[in-house]
Amino acid sequence: MLKVENLTIAYGKTEVVHHVSFDVKKGSVVTIAGANGAGKSTILNTIVGLHRSKEGRILYKGEDITRTAPDKLVSKGIRLVPEGRQIFAEHTVEENMLLGAYVEKDAKKIRDRMDQMYDRFPRIKERRRQIAGTLSGGEQQMLAIARALMTAPDLLILDEPSLGLAPIIVKDVFKLLTEIKQTGVTILLVEQMVDNALSISDYAYVLETGKIVFSGTRDEVKNSDDIVKAYLGNV
């Protein structure tokens, strides 16, 4: 589905990601774990076209999408749920959903998709006329995910979906991601607090200061004591 080859990313002259390669198979959930500042968000922002890579290439469904504009990638079916949710706090909830479907021109398709989302997220439906900034953190995260699903993406990328949420809400978010996976969506996750992420992942990479230092299936990661101690806390 997604193949990242030899990706190097720099801010100005400072290289922050060095020759990173990884692979996300169709229908799987892949986690990239790593501490603050390891370069996780930078990699995601580069995949979705917000940031330019210095070297390397990104393949999506076999097609080279390196340096493709974000709006094109949305149309191709790649959606990023950004770090910290980044909902449009001054728009209403429904307007946030409509913005999520911005590239879709067919009004009926948008309507249908919105109804589906409202079925899946009854809380969002209840609050559709509210200003999005008045939602709770958990509701905002749900809105951010629902907004990304408005174009029915094939690859959903999430940047720290658990950030700033109460543990019980985090459970809900990951339950939701499991459901989304079952509908055939491929998921790429980035997390610092990886216990929840690992529990739904098929494969994981550990990133340290811009380099991948470990990769393996969920069980391989869990069984690797060093990795668990160093990065993952209590799994």
Place this chain on the structure above:
Amino acid sequence: MQQLIFGLANGSIYALMALAIGMVSSTTGIVNFAHASVVMMGAMVSWWMMVICGLSYLPALFVAIAVSIVLNIVMYETCVKKLGDLQNNVGWIITLFGASIILDNIARMMFGTEPQAFPYLFGGKMVTVFGANIMLHELMMITIAVVIGVVYQTIIKRTRFGRAVRAVAFRPSTSELMGIKSEKIILSCFAMAGAVAAVGGALIAPITFASYTMTYSIGLKGFAAAVLGGFGNTKGAFIGGFILGLIEAFICIFVPAGIKDSISFVIMIIVIIFLPEGIMSAKFFNKNLSAAEKV
């Protein structure tokens, strides 16, 4: 009554200028210091079209609108976009001021230094309202300005494009993630601001005479109105513009006409001291507004 309408008419043009300045500043965070010059160009080009090329008012206005849109787009491409990240780079203060000076001097060379009489709409016809003689042109100024304000507000609040404008204003990079081309939205805002500038310039020119000095005599009032009402706030722009126009119309009773123009800036300074975000930020207007959480 005459003074009241006169004040509102001038005020509506200040409001249009404030509105256009707000269109640009809300999406890009920059203040288009060259806006006043585009207003002046709008007036001068429509004068030129009418007097030299013999067009009638409306076609002349459309040419002026087209020219102003092009000017604003060129200004964005050369003075703003090339600078890159506007949050870290305040070069636009200088480049836009520079553009303003260039435009003023081009106007002076092309159109001369002499203020030119500018025809009124409806040939300066007067109507009698409540026993006062009022020029139809002034009523049209107010009507057109209010219509533009209402249309703009509706576009921003109700349409797909408007949603995108507000999204880009709030979070440009997240908007990109939605598939919105921020660049295109910003360019459209510059174009709209240019069109509004031309309309404002052509409407007020009969009162002030068309001249390259309009940049300072009229244009700066637009900034004062924008500051009074709060940048990027449509309702505020109109309140600011009308207040400014009315004060100017009535202040002559109390002070010598010579310092009339400085009054608006004194008011602006007072407002900045007490309500830095404009009149609309006063508690009086925000009683029922729940504090939206900005994440």
